[in-house]
Ligand code: GCO
C-alpha cells in the first residue's frame with residue numbers, strides 16, 4: 001500500500017465515510033431526543049496514563065457542529081464552560097448569555113445541566129465531606145447549576161456522585177455521609193422550586209447517575225438500585241423530584257444486565273434520562289460509543305424502552321477514542337454514533353412488529369393448556385416443546401440484527 005500523505009488523509013476518511021452509506025440526514029436525526037454533551041465533544045483524549053491527542057473545543061464550535069450533524073440538544077457540566085473563579089459571579093451570566101445566543105443561532109436546545117463535584121481539589125473528600133464548609137460549597141454549586149439550567153431552558157439536572165466514597169474505610173461514616181448528601185439534594189430541589197416559581201417554569205427533573213467504581217475506590221451509591229433505595233429512604237424532602245439517569249456502561253460495569261437495571265428503574269417510575277454508550281463488564285469506564293461492543297444487547301435494551309414508552313433523552317455520554325482527530329470527532333465519531341443509535345432504534349421497532357416474534361411470544365404466554373396445577377411433571381410435559389421458543393427468539397433477534405431476514409430464507413427442510 002502507498003503511504004497516505006497527511007494532506008490526503010481527511011479526504012480518504014471522508015470518502016470511506018460515504019462508502020459506508022446508510023447515513024441519516026440531519027433532519028431525520030433531529031426527530032430523536034438525542035443530546036450531545038459539551039464534555040464528550042471537547043474531550044481531549046487524556047487519561048491517567050495518556051497525554052491528550054486533541055485540543056479542547058469551545059461551546060460555540062460544539063453547538064455549531066451539532067447543528068450540522070442534526071443533534072438537537074446540548075448539555076454541559078457547570079465547569080465545562082466556566083472556570084472556578086467565574087462560578088456564581090457576573091462572568092458566569094455573561095457566558096450563559098453567550099451560550100443562549102449560540103443555541104438560538106444554531107437551533108439547539110439545552111436539555112440538561114450537571115454539577116461537577118469530582119474534579120476540583122475541594123472535593124477530595126467528596127461533596128458530602130465532614131467539613132460543613134465543603135458541604136455548603138457543594139450546595140452552592142448545586143443551586144447555582146439549577147439557576148443556570150433555568151436560564152438555559154433545561155429540563156433535567158444530573159448528579160454523578162462518583163466522589164461520594166473513599167479509598168480506605170473507617171474515617172467516613174456511611175449513613176452520616178448519605179444523610180449529608182441528601183441535605184445537598186434537598187437544598188437543590190428547594191432552590192429549584194423557588195427559582196422555577198420566579199421564572200414561571202416547571203421544576204427540573206433531578207436525575208442521579210450511578211457508576212460502580214472510579215474515581216473513589218469504593219462508592220456509596222454504586223448502582224441505580226442503590227440510588228433508588230436512597231431516593232426512597234425518607235431522607236429526601238422531595239423524592240418525587242428525584243429520579244435516575246442510568247448509564248448503559250455503568251450498569252454493565254458492575255456485572256449486571258443493563259436491560260434488567262433499566263426495567264427496575266422503569267418499574268419504579270424513575271427512568272427519566274439515559275446515558276448511552278458501550279463497553280465491557282467489570283472493566284473501567286471506557287465510555288465507548290453506543291453499539292460498538294454490544295449491539296445485540298443494545299437492540300434488546302431499545303425494545304424494552306420502546307415497549308414501555310420511554311420518551312426521555314438519549315445522551316451521547318461517550319468518549320471519542322484517542323485515535324480520532326479533532327476533525328474526526330465531528331466528521332466520524334458523532335454522526336456514526338447517532339446513526340448506530342437510530343438504526344438500532346428502528347430495528348427495535350421492526351423486531352416488535354415481527355410476525356415470528358409476535359407469534360412466538362403469544363404462544364409462550366398462552367402456555368401448553370390446562371393440567372393438574374399441583375403436578376410439576378405434567379406441567380413441564382405440557383410446556384416442554386413450547387419452551388424451545390426461548391432459543392428461537394434469541395436466534396430471530398440475531399437475524400434481525402445482522403439483516404439476515406432481508407432477502408434470505410431459512411428452512412429446516414431441504
Ligand atoms: C462518567 C460519567 C460522567 C457523567 C457526567 C454527568 O462516565 O464518568 O458518566 O460522564 O455522566 O459527569 O454528571
Ligand code: MN
Pocket residue numbers: 247249250285286287
Ligand atoms: Mn461512563
Ligand code: MN
Pocket residue numbers: 209247275317
Ligand atoms: Mn454518564
